[in-house]
């Protein structure tokens with residue numbers, strides 16, 4: 381069974397999608413077979429990997445409503461070893477769609493349990509900026525959570541709420557759920573705030589925080605407009621180098637928790 | 638009746654809260670009486686104005702469930718002429734709370750219609766990063782929407798979806814809803830992306846886009862950790878200057894649409 385990792389944080393704009401795309405691409409570059417599931421109605425991960433609205437025939441919505449299997453919804457991307465289940469704006473009405481269903485928080489888990497593709501090493505899930513049914517489905521299906529944390533005050537404020545939700549999911553529907561790690565994003569050496577947030581988080585959460593920090597790097601925000609991961613768009617940029625280092629550290633930590 | 642303005646954009650981290658707090662503070666400085674309603678479960682607007690979790694006795698949740706009036710929930714802030722209805726994490730379960738209620742999208746509108754405070758000039762509503770029941774309530778109650786738009790590719794991708802939702806609300810529950818204006822945020826003169834997004838948006842949406850741009854300015858992201866608006870924290874910073882200019886342009890545009 382592939383290892384399932386959710387990229388989650390209810391704070392908006394902290395780098396969930398950027399980390400999903402580039403960590404997935406870096407793992408694929410290391411020869412891992414990766415499936416990225418786009419659970420966000422905005423569909424940014426799908427666009428960022430070049431799967432545009434017209435190409436999204438079967439989506440995560442169809443998987444959650446039981447209309448399609450994960451295999452049906454899986455599509456190739458321009459990155460070797462990386463496949464995608466595209467997102468869709470329909471996802472924002474999933475609550476209504478599943479209102480009469482029992483066990484609506486385990487729809488994704490059920491689909492992953494039935495997934496018949498033994499070569500897949502990792503399933504990554506890009507979550508929307510909310511602790512809603514979509515994110516709860518992802519956390520219920522995941523083995524681990526990677527939390528992108530922007531080095532800003534508001535982002536820090538929401539962290540305890542997220543950790544609490546992860547604990548609740550572990551105590552109820554998913555006993556094996558672990559916080560895999562916290563990755564500092566948009567780190568800007570020029571501003572004190574980044575340094576303050578870093579020392580605050582390392583002091584309180586210590587080993588949970590990856591050593592690798594993702595710097596603020598404009599190439600990371602340019603890449604999606606070319607429908608590429610940053611690793612393809614500008615391989616030597618500081619952003620690409622950091623995501624490759626994160627992939628190595630992420631794998632190391634899996635081996636030696 | 639006060640004029641009601643929603644700060645909305647389902648894309649996360651684009652500056653909704655920062656614009657809510659600082660536009661409200663700038664209008665208050667110009668002598669307008671302003672009420673800010675925090676509709677986000679994260680409660681960032683409440684924290685940013687110094688109303689911490691322990692002080693949030695009656696919240697937006699109580700208003701939406703009909704337990705309290707707007708007057709009951711209104712609390713002072715450290716800014717003269719600016720009052721707040723605090724947010725709470727309970728807001729993320731509002732869907733469940735109102736599942737049996739008819740007319741659940743008009744709960745906020747009903748509360749504002751019953752609001753007995755004729756001195757209030759403006760009600761601003763800070764929305765969460767989703768087109769969910771909370772944002773729909775805000776749009777159903779609002780006269781106008783101010784859309785903070787981060788100068789990034791992913792932020793641009795979501796704009797058409799937001800404009801479509803505003804049109805749908807206007808055609809169904811709120812015929813007087815208008816897009817008041819789009820404000821470019823985190824504008825960085827050093828990077829091409831900001832310039833590209835600006836020319837793209839001004840070309841397609843012309844007069845809807847405010848002339849005033851909010852620059853990327855670290856003082857804006859430091860202010861909330863001191864529980865102050867940027868205008869209080871660093872009055873002469875480029876961010877504060879920009880939000881004062883935005884308030885003047887916002888009022889001008891109201892007078893001469």
Ligand SMILES: Nc1ncnc2c1ncn2[C@@H]1O[C@H](COP(=O)(O)OP(=O)(O)OP(=O)(O)O)[C@@H](O)[C@H]1O
Pocket residue numbers: 391392393394395396397398399420424507508509565566567594595596597598600601602619647648649650766789790791792
């Ligand atoms: N390290 C970085 N340096 C510079 N820009 C970045 C970096 N990481 C992300 N960005 C940009 O910042 C914006 C927010 O990032 P992203 O969309 O990945 O966050 P998110 O958490 O997925 O947002 P949402 O909450 O809306 O899903 C995007 O425009 C992205 O291109």
Ligand SMILES: Nc1ncnc2c1ncn2[C@@H]1O[C@H](COP(=O)(O)OP(=O)(O)OP(=O)(O)O)[C@@H](O)[C@H]1O
Pocket residue numbers: 390391392393509532533534535648649650651652653654655656677681764765766822823824851852853854855857858859861876
């Ligand atoms: N012009 C700016 N310059 C620098 N930093 C900014 C600016 N505007 C906002 N920020 C910072 O960027 C982050 C995102 O802004 P903010 O929280 O206001 O966005 P939001 O749209 O309300 O996010 P959410 O979608 O989570 O509600 C915050 O940490 C904020 O302090």
Ligand SMILES: [Mg+2]
Pocket residue numbers: 396397398420424507508
């Ligand atoms: Mg995202």
Ligand SMILES: [Mg+2]
Pocket residue numbers: 653654655677681764765
């Ligand atoms: Mg906000």
